[in-house]
Amino acid sequence: MTADDRRIVVIGAGVVGLSVGYSLMKRGAKNVVITDREHVAAGSSALSVGMVETQFFDPVDVHARVLGREMIDRLVADHELHFVRNGFLRPTTKNEHVELFERSVEVQRDFGVDDARVLTAQEIAEVAPPVDTSNLVAGLWRPSDGYLDGYLYASLLARLTTSLGGRIAQQHRLVGAEKNSAGCWQLSFEGKPGMEADVVVNAAGPWADSVAELLGSTVEVKPERHQAVTIELGSTPDWRLPCVVEYVPGSTEDGLSLRHEGTHQLFACLHNERSVYPRTDPTECNPRADEAFIEAIAELIMDRCPSLDECGLGHGWAGLYPMTPDGYPIVGSTSSDPSLVHVVGGGGSGIQLSTAMGEVGADWVLDGKSTLLTDGELWHPERASLSATGR
Ligand SMILES: Cc1cc2nc3c(=O)[nH]c(=O)nc-3n(C[C@H](O)[C@H](O)[C@H](O)COP(=O)(O)OP(=O)(O)OC[C@H]3O[C@@H](n4cnc5c(N)ncnc54)[C@H](O)[C@@H]3O)c2cc1C
The missing domain is CATH 3.50.50.60 (FAD/NAD(P)-binding domain)
Known part of the structure; x- marks a missing residue:
């Protein structure tokens, strides 16, 4: 010391x-x-949705997240931090991502993660029941990933x-x-x-x-504004949704991000690891979600989880990602x-x-x-x- x-x-x-x-x-x-x-x-x-996972490709990205997860496990054991291990799934519609996913499993194994694997579309349907898998080819999955409250x-x-x-x-x-x-x-x-x-x-x-x-x-x-919204399930469903993020690291396209919250809500947002949005001055960041975002995300949710069509969208909010080039x-x-x-x-x-x-x-x-x-x-x-x- x-x-x-x-x-x-x-x-x-x-x-x-x-x-x-x-x-x-x-x-x-x-x-x-x-x-x-x-x-x-x-x-x-x-303001985050608190997902904690290791499903990345570059060694530095995986290593940093493995260290973070070790700390969270210690805080859970020693100080009763509430961490929900509901699993993390990165699904893809593109065949070219399968090789990247397989490489990620290897890289994660090098850093001691032994439960990450690549799922088939059929296996995705089993771990994430409301997800429509008809156009999915694979998913990168770790059952012990999860989320916490920031x-x-x-x-x-x-x-x-x-x-x-x-x-x-x-x-x-x-x-x-x-x-x-x-x-x-x-x-x-x-x-x-x-x-x-x-x-x-x-x-x-x-x-x-x-x-x-x-x-x-x-x-x-660069502070970039990102928004999130709750999906009100109405009653407690007989399934639990893991963290599902349809964003593949390296891409500049936003991906739909979903996770369960409590028993009868989901959180939904659009995620991106690249700097693609204009700067938002933190003192002028509108903390409420925009109508256009709510409409866009409702459409994406209907495409990916059509069985949620009876659910309502609830409270929306916005915060800032501190992005680097x-x-x-x-x-x-x-x-x-x-x-x-x-x-x-x-x-x-x-x-x-x-x-x-x-x-x-x-x-x-x-x-x-x-x-x-x-x-x-x-x-x-x-x-x-x-x-x-x-x-
Ligand atoms: C909608 C949304 C969803 C997200 N989901 C996830 C997720 O699932 N998983 C994940 O890992 N990350 C997620 N993030 C990203 C994550 O929230 C941020 O990257 C992280 O919180 C940044 O932490 P920070 O401590 O750097 O910044 P902040 O939490 O913003 O802390 C910076 C602090 O600096 C203070 N400050 C600013 N100026 C001054 C000053 N002049 N003097 C003194 N203090 C000052 C501010 O008051 C603030 O408290 C999400 C973010 C958003 C917006």
């Missing part, structure tokens, strides 16, 4: 900032404050961080930052006393680019300033990536680098693909 007396201020108390703070405290840092402009999980973290997860991370001596300063909006002649950060917060810091962590999620600017830096994070998070410092560590860009996977982002971010704060992840250079803040056109 590394003891660290430096004053570390984390900006943003979403799941990512809290994961950095928790990781730092576990590793012996003594002086950590996590600040938030509002409160714990005031941003995207409480707000409860963030609250638990906050409680664990404070129990180890970390401090959470809610209602602390960073509005300015300067460095004094000794290289120490002087941070200003709206209507609150300032703070001094030796290291600042930018974990401001969709606000990351404007927070970077306050800190005299830049970071390529190449779809990988940005974690680390630039060579010009090791006292500023960015831990940003979880995109539409920030809940499931938060543990790995937190661990890698803590490595950068404590050691000035990280070797945790296979192909971890893909998360480096100065990688070439941030200025190129993507993966």
Whole structure:
């Protein structure tokens, strides 16, 4: 364990900032404050649908999610985190995806996941009864994947961080930052006393680019608006829907994403891991779902699950994916300033990536680098693909 007396201020108390703070405290840092402009999980973290899964193709994508899942399993065992293992299915209508799915099973096996496999259309019908499989060719499936509630997860991370001596300063909006002649950060917060810091962590999620600017830096994070809606099943059905996401990583086309919620509701949204939408200013993000989205998703649901035609659509909402140009998070410092560590860009996977982002971010704060992840250079803040056109 590394003891660290430096004053570390984390900006943003979403799941990512809290994961950095928790990781730092576990590793012996003594002086950590996590600040938030509002409160714990005031941003995207409480607006997610909370799926946690490992069904990806690139080793770094799988490795990061396996680490996240290990943490969640520990939190379930030791702190009663509510994690529903209802399985995760990535169905496809295209034959060319089958090879990718088979490769994913191999990559997952390399990282210790032994229950992922490729299902036939007939097997999909068995694990996801309301799904129309007539045009599906296969599905990537792991029965022990599942979902959690982002707000409860963030609250638990906050409680664990404070129990180890970390401090959470809610209602602390960073509005300015300067460095004094000794290289120490002087941070200003709206209507609150300032703070001094030796290291600042930018974990401001969709606000990351404007927070970077306050800190005299830049970071390529674009907030993109994504919406979700509940499907009211009316009564408790005799089936349970796993997480079903008809999006294949690497694609720029949105895919329908569905999961059970409680007993008689489903959550539905449109998912994409690539940056395809215009920037939405976080201060102007309409939190209600649009009519056009509701109509579009209703049509997609009818196509994929025609037996749900009697169900109504309920409450809809919108939040922001913090997207990067190449779809990988940005974690680390630039060579010009090791006292500023960015831990940003979880995109539409920030809940499931938060543990790995937190661990890698803590490595950068404590050691000035990280070797945790296979192909971890893909998360480096100065990688070439941030200025190129993507993966
Ligand atoms: C509809 C929807 C569905 C999703 N579904 C999933 C899913 O199934 N699985 C998954 O893994 N991910 C999902 N996501 C993505 C996930 O929610 C995000 O990637 C993740 O929550 C980002 O976490 P974060 O901590 O980086 O950002 P946030 O949770 O947004 O936290 C950033 C924090 O920074 C604070 N902040 C901003 N500016 C300042 C400032 N100046 N001073 C101090 N504090 C500041 C904000 O108040 C905020 O609390 C979904 C997102 C949406 C919108």
